[in-house]
Amino acid sequence: xxxxxxxxxxxxxxxxxxxxxxxxxxxxxxxxxxxxxxxxxxxxxxxxxxxxxxxxxxxxxxxxxxxxxxxxxxxxxxxxxxxxxxxxxxxxxxxxxxxxxxxxxxxxxxxxxxxxxxxxxxxxxxxxxxxxxxxxxxxxxxxxxxxxxxxxxxxxxxxxxxxxxxxxxxxxxxxxxxxxxxxxxxxxxxxxxxxxxxxxxxxxxxxxxxxxxxxxxxxxxxxxxxxxxxxxxxxxxxxxxxxxxxxxxxxxxxxxxxxxxxxxxxxxxxxxxxxxxxxxxxxxxxxxxxxxxxxxxxxxxxxxxxxxxxxxxxxxxxxxxxxxxxxxxxxxxxxxxxxxxxxxxxxxxxxxxxxxx
Numbered sequence: 001x002x003x004x005x006x007x008x009x010x011x012x013x014x015x016x017x018x019x020x021x022x023x024x025x026x027x028x029x030x031x032x033x034x035x036x037x038x039x040x041x042x043x044x045x046x047x048x049x050x051x052x053x054x055x056x057x058x059x060x061x062x063x064x065x066x067x068x069x070x071x072x073x074x075x076x077x078x079x080x081x082x083x084x085x086x087x088x089x090x091x092x093x094x095x096x097x098x099x100x101x102x103x104x105x106x107x108x109x110x111x112x113x114x115x116x117x118x119x120x121x122x123x124x125x126x127x128x129x130x131x132x133x134x135x136x137x138x139x140x141x142x143x144x145x146x147x148x149x150x151x152x153x154x155x156x157x158x159x160x161x162x163x164x165x166x167x168x169x170x171x172x173x174x175x176x177x178x179x180x181x182x183x184x185x186x187x188x189x190x191x192x193x194x195x196x197x198x199x200x201x202x203x204x205x206x207x208x209x210x211x212x213x214x215x216x217x218x219x220x221x222x223x224x225x226x227x228x229x230x231x232x233x234x235x236x237x238x239x240x241x242x243x244x245x246x247x248x249x250x251x252x253x254x255x256x257x258x259x260x261x262x263x264x265x266x267x268x269x270x271x272x273x274x275x276x277x278x279x280x281x282x283x284x285x286x287x288x289x290x291x292x293x294x295x296x297x298x299x300x301x302x303x304x305x306x307x308x309x310x311x312x313x314x315x316x317x318x319x320x321x322x323x324x325x326x327x328x329x330x331x332x333x334x335x336x337x338x339x340x341x342x343x344x345x346x347x348x349x350x351x352x353x354x355x356x357x
Contacts, residue, residue: 004028004121005169008108009063009070011055013191014127014172016062017180020187021171022125023066030121031063031070034107036079037202058191065188075111082106084202088212094265095339096243098156098308099200105159113164123169130154131173132165135292141165143291143350148176155308158343158353159289209241223268225252228261228277236270239263245278245335279332285325285342285354292351295319303345304329306336306356317344317351325354 007019009031022029033056056072063070083102090097113124129146130153141162146152160168172180184192203211213219220238227233234252236242242250246260250272261273283306290296296319303312304327314330327342336356343353 002026002028003123004119005030005123005125006112006116006119006121007031007068008112008124008126009033009059010127010197011058011191011194012127012197013181013184013189013194014129014196016059016127016189016191017183017187018125018127018171019062019066019068020183022169023068025171027123029066029068029125030119031059031066031068032112032115033059033070033072034075034079034112035072036075036107058194062189062191073112073115075107078111079103079107084215087200087202088215090339091208091212091240092216092265093339094239094263096337097339098341099202100308101156101159101341104156109160109164109168113167116167123167124164125169125171127172128153128157128170129172129175129177130157130170132168132170138292140292144173145345145348145350146170146173146175151177154345154350155305155341155343155353158291158341158350160291161289162291165291209238212240221268223270225250225272226269228271228273233258233272239265239268239270242270244337275334278334280329280336281332282326282328283336283342284320284357285327286323286357288319288323288325288352288354290319290352292346292349296325296351300344300346300351302351305343305345306333307340310335312345315344324357325352 005022005027007029009015009019019029019031060070083099086102087097087099108126116124129148129151131144131146133142133144135142143154143157143160145154181192220240222235222237223239224232225234225236242260244260247257258272259275259278260270261277262271299316299318301316304315305312313333315327317325317327320326338356340356341353342356344351
């Protein structure tokens with residue numbers, strides 16, 4: 001009996017080629033696009049996002065060309081509650097969220113996988129650049145980096161459980177992006193040259209503060225920029241407009257550059273400091289998900305990544321009695337931000353990760 005796969009089709013070239021590869025492997029495929037918006041918010045999504053109105057037509061066109069059924073599935077309520085609401089709350093609390101991680105966690109690998117089970121399918125397939133392997137010695141499914149280091153997306157997938165990994169396929173994990181576009185052109189896909197999504201889909205213009213104020217129907221007052229010793233060096237335009245590590249856009253005239261080092265939400269202050277003041281030697285994380293093992297029974301030397309586009313750094317990681325991760329870096333790291341994820345690696349294998357506190 002042929003295996004059956006539900007393909008998460010965003011309308012982009014990656015998920016389109018993933019669908020083609022699955023069909024070429026003899027799988028019975030169904031394409032699905034998650035409907036996440038309604039009305040004006042849907043229309044606001046531009047071509048640089050992964051969820052625009054035109055993407056549905058692109059995905060439908062590829063499905064028709066492949067001769068596979070295609071459906072648009074309604075996930076609007078879940079997306080509002082589990083992705084947008086969490087994004088807004090994290091910013092208001094002074095953190096720096098990564099909604100792509102939440103979207104993968106709650107939408108694709110919970111919501112869409114639930115539909116997969118309901119339909120009697122065997123796998124979810126996405127266009128992520130990552131790989132899944134089964135380790136017979138550990139008796140565990142492993143998440144591994146994609147072979148294209150420049151496109152690897154394992155960082156945003158660290159939340160996957162063993163059950164989810166057992167029912168997930170990443171056909172692009174063994175390919176480089178150039179080859180994927182080549183396949184798309186050979187198959188005559190209209191989206192072969194389509195640019196990759198670069199922005200948060202529900203904030204296509206990148207103005208997070210305006211989005212948050214509109215979502216909450218409230219404004220965030222001005223306050224003080226201060227140094228660590230409490231010296232006031234200027235006025236900020238609302239605490240949600242700043243993130244840890246930010247240097248540009250502060251609107252200050254200073255003798256030397258200063259960076260956002262911290263935010264004091266209670267006192268509505270943004271703390272600035274020299275570049276060196278951004279450096280920290282350790283972090284703690286909760287919402288921990290371990291993949292390569294059930295628990296860290298003893299400290300492990302590994303590489304840790306604190307942002308999607310940041311390089312990995314050597315560190316020692318251990319799990320505390322309360323389940324939280326404690327990560328100590330061999331060299332201090334710049335711009336560790338609460339709300340982002342720390343993901344641990346040994347070579348190309350994801351050990352696990354958690355949300356930075």
